Each structure stands twice: as C-alpha cells, then as structure tokens.
Amino acid sequence: MSGIFGEDFILNLGFMQRAYFIGILIAIMAPAIGVIIVLRRQSMIGDSLSHTSLAGVAFGLIAGINPIVGATLFSITAALGIEKIRRAFPKYAEISIAVIMSTGIGLAGVLSGYVKSGFSLSSYLFGSIIAISDFELIIIAVLSTVVIVTFAALFKELFFITFDEEAARLAGVPVKIINFIFAVLTAVTVAVSSRIVGTLVISSLLVLPPASAMQIAKSFKQTIVYSLLYGIFSIVTGLTLSFYLDMVPGGTIVLISAICLVLTLVYKNLVKGLIVKKTLTKAN
C-alpha cells in the first residue's frame, strides 16, 4: 500500500482503530446519559463522579489493579452516595453533588501522593489514545454495551421519571429502582470514558452535545438523536485532530463540542432572525 491509504494511514494503525472503536461507543453512551442528567438539572454530576474516578485510578495504580476497574468501582460508589444524599435534601440536588465532588478531589489528592513516580496520572486527566490494552478494550466495550442496551430498554421510563417523577411513581413506574440503575449507568459511563477523554473533561461530553441538541430538537427523541450525532462528530473529529496535530484527545474533543454549540446557537439566531424578517415583510 502506498499514498494516503498506506500503512501509516490513520485507519490502518491498530492503536487508532481501537481509539475510534472505543470513542464511538463513548460518543453514543455519554450524550444519551447526558440528556437525562441535563434535564434533571444535575449537569455537575459528571464532574463529581470524574473526580472520584480519578481517586479510583490512583487507587488502582497503588493496589496494582487496572485503573479502569478502580475508577469504575469508585465512581459507582460515588453515584450511589449522591443518590442517597439527594434523598436527604430533596429539591437541593446540588448539595449531594458538591459533597461527593469535594470528597472525591480530597481522596484523589491524598491517594496521588502514594502513586509510584513511574506511573503518570496525567494521561487520565486529559485522556490518551495510545496503548489501550486488550483487557481495557474488552472491559470498555462490554461496559459500554451494557450501558447503551440498558438505556435503550429503559428509555420510556427514564423519560417519564425525568419529566415528572411524581406522576411516574403514581403510574407504577419503579422509580427508586430505575434511579438506582441510572446512577450506576452514569458512574460506569464516566469511569470508562476517562481512559480516552480524561477525567477533567468527561463531564463536558455529558453536557455539551445535549446542550447543542436542545437548541434545535423538536421532541425528546430528537434531542437524544441529535446529541448522539453531535457526540460522534466531536469524538471522531477530536481523535483525528489529536493524532495529526499531536494534541491531548480529551481537550480537543471538548473544544470541538464547544465550537459545535456556538455554531448551533449562531445558526438558531440566524434562522430566528430570518423568520422575524419574513413575518415583518408579510405584515407590511
């Protein structure tokens, strides 16, 4: 092979194939979970879980277990903690998030002091596309598939609970169980995404694609579909640019998501302006 599709072409490189594969799984999972989080006014939950995940990564490095496994365990514990505290302070969702976030940061800070100097935590802060091991590939693929399938199966129930939790309970939806499952799904999403996207920026991937989608969607289903499209576009473009321009993948992906949001807002305002102009012309 020669030319642009030669051996060094991006799609022929084994490590980039892995990065794209995992990236697309994350691009489906994170924005879907993100729509529910944003609509529940819990946008900061991703930050809270990702900081606790970082403590899990540090714990994994110290204890000699895979950091992704450590991150997943810590993140699930944190998500369940948030749910528990949320029930103690109904109507003050942000209290539970703040409590777990500060605890997570504190724990990550303390544990990072015990990580041997040979290991680098920084690749988990901003993500990395190189050297994803077979074990990590399998664990991320399995967990992501479980999250996506469970989300699709509970789509109708999640919509009802998010729109009106009390009415959902009255209609017989097992609200407590589904909230518990959703907390676990969110925790897993954050933990597995931290490998490529990084713990510092994963929460933006939960919030930015839904924020863009909400600007143009005309229904809940459309909000989910557009979020996925924004997510896939941002991740694929971000990974490609980070490879060619040697930039950190997490940062690049988030910047692209932010640019998408700005362009969507500009587009929406232009369309709105045109409609107003048309109406005024007609009226005259």
Next chain:
Amino acid sequence: MEKVIEVNNLSFGYGQRLILENMSFSVEKGDFVGVIGPNGSGKSTLVKLLLKQIKPIKGEIKLLGQNIERFNQWNKIGYVAQKASSFNTSFPATVEEVVSANLFPKIGLFRRIKDKDRELVYEALKTVGMEDYKDRLIGNLSGGQQQRVFIARVLVSEPDLIFLDEPTVGIDSESEGALYCLLGRLNQERGMTIVMVSHDIGAITVHANKIAYVGNKGLIMNENTEDFAKKRLKEIYGYDVNLHANKHCCTNCWKKGAI
C-alpha cells in the same frame, strides 16, 4: 353504592402542630366532590395523604376498597397537580410524548409504544380538543392548553378516580370554565369519580354533586345544595358568602378555537 375512598380517624401534622384530626369520610363511585376551605386548612395535605405522598400519624385510608399501605392499583388513579409547580417549561418534549408516558401501566416495563397505543393518545387528546397540537413542544403552549394536555395524560390510562389540586391556578377564566365543563362531562358520561380541590367556590358548587368543607382540622361532606352551602360557608369563612357562577356550560367547549 361502592366506596372508592374511605377515610377513618385520620390525623396528620407537621411536628407538634396537627393539621387534620380524627377525620373520617367516604366518597362513592361516580361522585364529583369539590373540596373547599380557607388557605392552610389542609386541603392539599389531604390530597397528598390520599396519594400516599405523605404518611398519616394515625388513621386508615382505603382506595378502591384496598388499604393504602397495600394499594397496588395506582394505574386506576389519576392526578392533576397545580401546573406551576409540576414541570419544567423548557423540557424538550412534545404533547404526544407527554401523554404517551402515562401509557406505562398498559404497556409495562421495557416494552415500546406501538401504533395502537398512539391511537389511545390521539383519543385522549381529542377529548380535550388538543389533537392538532400533538407534535408541538409542551413548553410552547399556553397555560390553559398545558393543563388540558395534563388532563389528557391522566385520561389516557382510563382511571376510575381523578384527583385535581387547584388545577385552574394561573389559567384565564374562559379556560377555567371549559375545564369545569370537561370534568362535569367525564363525571356524567364516563362515570369517573372526581375529587377536586378548588378556591373557586362559585364554579365548583355548580358542577360538584358533593362539597367537602375542610376547616378546623376536620372535614364535613354534604350533598351540594345551595342553601346548605351558604350556611356551611358562613361557618367556615366567618361571614356571609353569596355564590355567583356562570351556569352556562357548552358541550363543545373544548373544541378547536374555544380556548
């Protein structure tokens, strides 16, 4: 007559302060009960107790003949809350999506909404005259239209008993009149039992067949007759109350363009 609600010696309070004390009453199938009383008398608290949102200090509540502690037929109960407190107006959901959600008891966990289910949604929207708005975002509708959608959401699950807690707050008087008409029709034509908390004593006394007066920690329920209502209202509010209400009720009041 079959009793759909039975309350015996019910007491409830916040901290040391009792709001309801030893309250007993029953509602029969097909009743349209208007619940009235001064602010803070415990009307909304009573509805919360009947919906198991809060637990009583003592006493017993039975819904459809079953003790509320073991009650499992919530799909037969509908609830329309005060609009303002119940939903986020920028939520990206269509009218059809909002109404379809309440098909859950019919469809069950994990299953998807099918075409025949959508027909039920269309029928419910038609009952409240909102079928042409099914693809519109709920947040883009007027207060009166939103409340009609929430009533359609309750109707789609074909409940036997509907609770409404001041559903007309923030709605213009024309929409309010149409809402009372619809409830009257549902009560008479479909035999639905309706329990409605209202501040609009004039309107509720036109449509309800029974009036429940909540005050002084208790509840007194009587057949709705004008003389009796005036006497009781004086006892509860402390002064003479004259009832004025527009008794005109159009049968097509929820048709397109009426609101």
